[in-house]
Amino acid sequence: MINVSTFRCVLCLFVFILRVQSSLAQQAxxxxxxxxxxxxxxxxxxxxxxxxxxxxxxxxxxxxxxxxxxxxxxxxxxxxxxxxxxxxxxxxxxxxxxxxTFSYTTVLAYDGTIRDSILTGNLYLRGSGDPSLGTWRYTGLPDTPQLLAIWSDAVRRAGIRRVQGRVVGDASVYSSLPTPDTWPYGDLGNYYGAGLSGLNINENLYRVFFKPGSSVTAPATVLRTDPPLPYLALHNTVTTDAPNTGDQVNIYGAPFGNGQWLTGKVPLNSREFSVKGSLPDPAYFAAYALTEQLQRDSICVDGQPLTYGPGNPTPANPPKRTVLYTHRSPALxxxxxxxxxxxxxxxxxxxxxxxxxxxxxxxxxxxxxxxxxxxxxxxxxxxxxxxxxxxxxxxxxxxxxxxxxxxxxxxxxxxxxxxxxxxxxxxxxxxxxxxxxxxxxxxxxxxxxxxxxxxxxxxxxxxxxxxxxxxxxxxxxxxxxxxxxxxxxxxxxxxxxxxxxxxxx
CATH class of the missing domain: 3.40.710.10 (DD-peptidase/beta-lactamase superfamily)
Known part of the structure; x- marks a missing residue:
C-alpha cells in the first residue's frame, strides 16, 4: 500500500515540475x-x-x-x-x-521699421525645435559663439545700429513643458536632463568650472560658467575628494528656474574641473546672448531679453516679420x-x-x-x-x-x-x-x-x-x-x- 504522505509528496513534486515547465515555456x-x-x-x-x-x-x-x-x-x-x-x-x-534630407530652420527676423539706423521694433530668433543649433559637433557649421557673430553681422548689414525694442527668443513652436513629467527631478539640472525647447541652443547645456580645495573635504570654488550666465544663481556646496575620483557632481534645477544647486565632489588633483549642466530656459539664453553680442558689436538694444513659448505665449495678431538670416541644421x-x-x-x-x-x-x-x-x-x-x-x-x-x-x-x-x-x-x-x-x-x-x-x-x-x-x-x-x-x-x-x-x- 502507498503511504499517503509519500503520495502527497510525489503529487506536489509532479505539480511543481509542470509549473516550472509551463513557466519556462512562457519565458523562452x-x-x-x-x-x-x-x-x-x-x-x-x-x-x-x-x-x-x-x-x-x-x-x-x-x-x-x-x-x-x-x-x-x-x-x-x-x-x-x-x-x-x-x-x-x-x-x-x-x-x-x-x-x-529633412532639416530644421532657425530664423533671425525683425518687425517694425528701420529709419536712420534705428529699428523701432523687436528682433526675433524663431526656432523650429532644432536640437543642433549652435552645437560644436559638426565641422563646417557654426558653434554658438560663431552663430552669435553671424546673427550680429546680419543685423549690422541690415543697417541697424540701435534697437528700440528687445531681442525675443521665440520658442512658441511648442507650448508644453520642456521635460516629460516622468523624468527624475535629480536629472533635470544635469546636461543629460536638458529639456526640449522650440528654440534650443548649444544643446541646452553649459559648463561650470570648479577650483578644487587644497585638501580632501575642503570646499570647491566656482570659477565661471561657459557660456557666461550672470542671471543664473548657483548655490554651491561642492567639496573636494581624493585625486582621480572623477565627476561626482550633481546639479539640481528645474525648467524656467533662475537658481540651481551644485552638490557632490570634484577630484583634488585638478587645476580646474568642469561639469555640464542644463540651461533652464534655452530660448531666454539665446535672446540674452544675442543681446550681449550686439552690445559688444556697438549695436545698442534698449529693452531686456524676452521669450515666447510655454507660459508666455505669442501675442495675438503679431506684427509682420522680415527675415534677416536663416540657419539650416544638418540633414536628418x-x-x-x-x-x-x-x-x-x-x-x-x-x-x-x-x-x-x-x-x-x-x-x-x-x-x-x-x-x-x-x-x-x-x-x-x-x-x-x-x-x-x-x-x-x-x-x-x-x-x-x-x-x-x-x-x-x-x-x-x-x-x-x-x-x-x-x-x-x-x-x-x-x-x-x-x-x-x-x-x-x-x-x-x-x-x-x-x-x-x-x-x-x-x-x-x-x-x-x-x-x-x-x-x-x-x-x-x-x-x-x-x-x-x-x-x-x-x-x-x-x-x-x-x-x-x-x-x-
Whole structure:
C-alpha cells in the first residue's frame, strides 16, 4: 500500500515540475532546434540565474527581418525599461516620416521699421525645435559663439545700429513643458536632463568650472560658467575628494528656474574641473546672448531679453516679420547618427516630437506626440502589446516596452525605403559609438549594429546582426534590476550572448 504522505509528496513534486515547465515555456521560445539556439538559451538561463541578475530580469528577442518571424524569445513579452535603446524608435520614426534630407530652420527676423539706423521694433530668433543649433559637433557649421557673430553681422548689414525694442527668443513652436513629467527631478539640472525647447541652443547645456580645495573635504570654488550666465544663481556646496575620483557632481534645477544647486565632489588633483549642466530656459539664453553680442558689436538694444513659448505665449495678431538670416541644421541622417552614436537625449526628444508633429499636427504635448508615434507603428502591423513609451530618449524611469515590441519595430523598419539610411546611424559593436569597446575580439565585433542603453540598474542593447546563414536579424537585449556591484559580470555575459547570437541560423 502507498503511504499517503509519500503520495502527497510525489503529487506536489509532479505539480511543481509542470509549473516550472509551463513557466519556462512562457519565458523562452525558439524556432527550430539548432545547436546555436540551444546555446543562446543556455546562456540566457545561466545569466538569469546568476548572482548578477537572479533578482532582476533578462530578456532577449531575436527576429528574422525578412518575414518578421521570431527566432528567440526569452522574457520577451515583459515590459521593461529600455534606457537609451528607445532612441532607435525615435530615430527610425523620424527617418521614416520626415525623410533623410529633412532639416530644421532657425530664423533671425525683425518687425517694425528701420529709419536712420534705428529699428523701432523687436528682433526675433524663431526656432523650429532644432536640437543642433549652435552645437560644436559638426565641422563646417557654426558653434554658438560663431552663430552669435553671424546673427550680429546680419543685423549690422541690415543697417541697424540701435534697437528700440528687445531681442525675443521665440520658442512658441511648442507650448508644453520642456521635460516629460516622468523624468527624475535629480536629472533635470544635469546636461543629460536638458529639456526640449522650440528654440534650443548649444544643446541646452553649459559648463561650470570648479577650483578644487587644497585638501580632501575642503570646499570647491566656482570659477565661471561657459557660456557666461550672470542671471543664473548657483548655490554651491561642492567639496573636494581624493585625486582621480572623477565627476561626482550633481546639479539640481528645474525648467524656467533662475537658481540651481551644485552638490557632490570634484577630484583634488585638478587645476580646474568642469561639469555640464542644463540651461533652464534655452530660448531666454539665446535672446540674452544675442543681446550681449550686439552690445559688444556697438549695436545698442534698449529693452531686456524676452521669450515666447510655454507660459508666455505669442501675442495675438503679431506684427509682420522680415527675415534677416536663416540657419539650416544638418540633414536628418546626420542628426540621427549623432543621436544613436553619442546617445544625446535632447536630439532624440526633438526628433520624436518633430516626427509626431508631421504625423499629427495637433500633437502639441509629449503625451500626444507619443500617441501619434504608437499609432503610426500599429497601423504598420507591429504588435505593441506592453508598449509604454513615455519619452523619446529612454530617460523616463516609468516608461518601457517589451523586447518583442522593439524587434517588431526594427523588423518593420527594414521595409521602409529609408532603412539603409537608418541602418547606418546605428553604431557597430567593437568599432564605433558607445559600443566601440564592447565584445571586441569576438564574432560579434564588426557584425552587430547596436544602440546601447544604461540607467541605474539597467543595461540594454538593440539593433541588427547578420546570422550565420546570412539572414539579417533584429534583436533586443534588456537586463533590468541587476545586482548592484555586478557591472563587470553583466558586461561579460552580454558579450557572450552577442557572440553566440551571430551563430544563429
Amino acid at each position: 521560445t525558439e524556432v527550430g532546434d539548432s545547436t546555436a539556439s540551444q546555446r543562446v538559451l543556455v546562456l540566457l538561463d545561466g545569466f538569469q540565474n546568476s548572482p548578477a541578475a537572479r533578482y532582476g530580469t533578462v530578456a532577449l528577442s531575436v527576429r528574422r527581418v525578412r518575414d518578421g518571424e521570431p527566432i528567440i524569445g526569452y522574457n520577451s513579452r515583459q515590459t521593461l525599461s529600455t534606457a537609451s535603446t528607445l532612441k532607435l524608435v525615435s530615430t527610425a520614426t523620424a527617418l521614416a516620416v520626415l525623410g533623410p 541622417t546626420e542628426l540621427a547618427q549623432q543621436t544613436n552614436f553619442q546617445s544625446i537625449n535632447i536630439y532624440a526628444e526633438a526628433l520624436m516630437r518633430t516626427a509626431a508633429g508631421r504625423l499629427s499636427p495637433t500633437a502639441r504635448t509629449n503625451d500626444e506626440a507619443i500617441e501619434a508615434i504608437e499609432t503610426y507603428w500599429r497601423t504598420k502591423g507591429v504588435d505593441l502589446a506592453g508598449f509604454r513609451m513615455r519619452d523619446g530618449s529612454g530617460l523616463s524611469t516609468v516608461g518601457g516596452l517589451s523586447a518583442d515590441n522593439m524587434t517588431g519595430i526594427l523588423a518593420r523598419m527594414t521595409q521602409e525605403k529609408q532603412f539603409p539610411a537608418f541602418y547606418e546611424t546605428i553604431p557597430v559593436v567593437g568599432q564605433s559609438g558607445t559600443v566601440r569597446s564592447l565584445a571586441r575580439n569576438t564574432p560579434a565585433a564588426g557584425n552587430v549594429r547596436a544602440k546601447s542603453g544604461s540607467i541605474e540598474g539597467v543595461r540594454a542593447y538593440a539593433g541588427y546582426f547578420t546570422a550565420a546563414n546570412g539572414e539579417l536579424m533584429a534583436f533586443s537585449l534588456m537586463v533590468n534590476r541587476f545586482t548592484p556591484g555586478q557591472n563587470r559580470s553583466v558586461s561579460a555575459q552580454i558579450e557572450r550572448l552577442m557572440a553566440a547570437m551571430v551563430g544563429l541560423k
